[in-house]
Amino acid sequence: xxxxxxxxxxxxxxxxxxxxxxxxxxxLKSPIHENEIILxxxxxxxxxxxxxxxxxxxxxxxxxxYSYDHYxxxxxxxxxxxxxxxxxxxxxxxGLTEKDVLIGDVFQIGEAIVQVxxxxxxxxxxxxxxxxxxxxxxxxNTGYTGYYLRVLNPGKISLNDSLTFLDRxxxxxxxxxxxxxxxxxKENKEAIEKLVQLQELAENLRNSFSKRL
Numbered sequence: 001x002x003x004x005x006x007x008x009x010x011x012x013x014x015x016x017x018x019x020x021x022x023x024x025x026x027x028l029k030s031p032i033h034e035n036e037i038i039l040x041x042x043x044x045x046x047x048x049x050x051x052x053x054x055x056x057x058x059x060x061x062x063x064x065x066y067s068y069d070h071y072x073x074x075x076x077x078x079x080x081x082x083x084x085x086x087x088x089x090x091x092x093x094x095g096l097t098e099k100d101v102l103i104g105d106v107f108q109i110g111e112a113i114v115q116v117x118x119x120x121x122x123x124x125x126x127x128x129x130x131x132x133x134x135x136x137x138x139x140x141n142t143g144y145t146g147y148y149l150r151v152l153n154p155g156k157i158s159l160n161d162s163l164t165f166l167d168r169x170x171x172x173x174x175x176x177x178x179x180x181x182x183x184x185x186k187e188n189k190e191a192i193e194k195l196v197q198l199q200e201l202a203e204n205l206r207n208s209f210s211k212r213l
């Protein structure tokens with residue numbers, strides 16, 4: 001099933017800050033203003049920063065997306081209201097969850113064209129932010145990880161733009177399926193072989209899966 005047009009709830013950027021007086025992170029992001037225009041580059045949103053350039057940012061992790069559909073679950077689980085961009089995502093969207101999008105789906109927002117490249121791997125900094133040590137494991141188990149986009153065509157965007165579906169690959173591999181094989185069904189050799197051959201999947205993740213064979 002082809003996804004409907006996605007709705008952008010917020011576009012979030014942030015500078016590197018110090019969390020808990022010890023950890024440098026780009027996780028703490030704030031929504032841009034409604035009429036603000038921002039440039040999507042090959043590697044990130046202009047003005048957005050990452051502290052760990054080995055594990056964050058770059059062509060296959062240019063933009064992080066998280067569905068607002070998950071926010072109510074986390075507000076109950078964490079027992080706190082959550083601001084937009086709470087998970088360090090650049091795009092907070094209505095719909096377009098991990099079960100909805102395929103690896104390789106292509107969308108347009110404003111002038112920019114982007115492609116789903118891989119799930120987001122939750123890191124320890126989320127645990128530190130919410131003071132919940134097991135949070136990365138809980139995120140992995142729920143599958144509510146969010147995902148990354150690579151940029152096929154840079155350009156200017158704003159919150160007034162829609163995430164418009166452009167193209168879908170011939171396979172049926174969702175972000176949720178990749179998460180399932182990565183975190184839960186780790187010995188599924190047949191599925192792992194499919195993921196290793198999936199050209200739309202980020203190279204670093206394909207290499208990681210190949211080590212399981």
